[in-house]
Amino acid sequence: MATHETRRLSDLDELKAFSHPLRLKLYRALLVADTATASQLADQVDEAVSLVSYHLRKLAAHGLIEEAVPQTGDGRERWWQVAAQHLSARAPAPEEGPEIVAARTALSRVASRLQGEMYERYLDEQPAWPAEWRGAAFASEYLASLTAEELRLVGQELDAVVEKWWARGKAAEAAGDTEGREHVALQFFGFPFRA
Structure with a gap:
């Protein structure tokens, strides 16, 4: 079960692994879904199941996601969930080396780009939302x-x-x-x- 504590990303390899745009999208989709299979996630991110499975295994190898309790009786399905509800890659400490600083910066750039895309998608879809949601949204x-x-x-x-x-x-x-x-x-x- 996913922990509620904030997990600090500090290891160079895990920062690099998490800096991949598709992995960030998959992590976000899992966070929203609570649990999902590679097939379900592939539909959400519009990618091949084999590619999604590969990236899920990479996230799992770094402990960012973990296997979840199967939601169906189909033993062929592998269910996933996030390992921690909150991740943080806050600014590096002064004693961290240039590789860590570069990896954090790369992760921040990818995350910022995906956040911008998410907001722009909302702006494009805004007319389709009910008035109460359009009125509640803010920037x-x-x-x-x-x-x-x-x-x-x-x-x-x-x-x-x-x-x-x-x-x-x-x-x-x-x-x-x-x-x-x-x-x-x-x-x-x-x-x-x-x-």
Whole structure:
């Protein structure tokens, strides 16, 4: 069963393994589905089952996903789930070498690109969503003057708020309260810049 704790990605090989765009998509799809087979995931990401199976095995080799309890009686099906509900590849520590810094940067670039694609897909599909969802969706940018410590604290507060709502949604789903629920992406970035 997936742990609820945040797993910090710090090993060079696991950072490289997770930097592949298809692997990130598969991880996200598994996170949403809770459990799935390679065939189910292949349909979601529009790729061949053999390719999806290969990338799932790579994710499993690094402990990012794991086999799940089979959901059907078909012994030929291999079910997967994420190993941890939350992953973090936050900024490298000063003592980390250039290879780790480069791998984190590569992962961040791929994740940012996929997040952008996800938001652009929503913008394209926005007219098809009911008015209540179009009215609830938001995109904001705030330009503030903060210290590094203040920015770190903002990030912690945002994590706590999202964690509260994530837990509330999971509890509601577990209780059978699924009416009107949709998957929601919350994407935040906080970084320094010079004008």
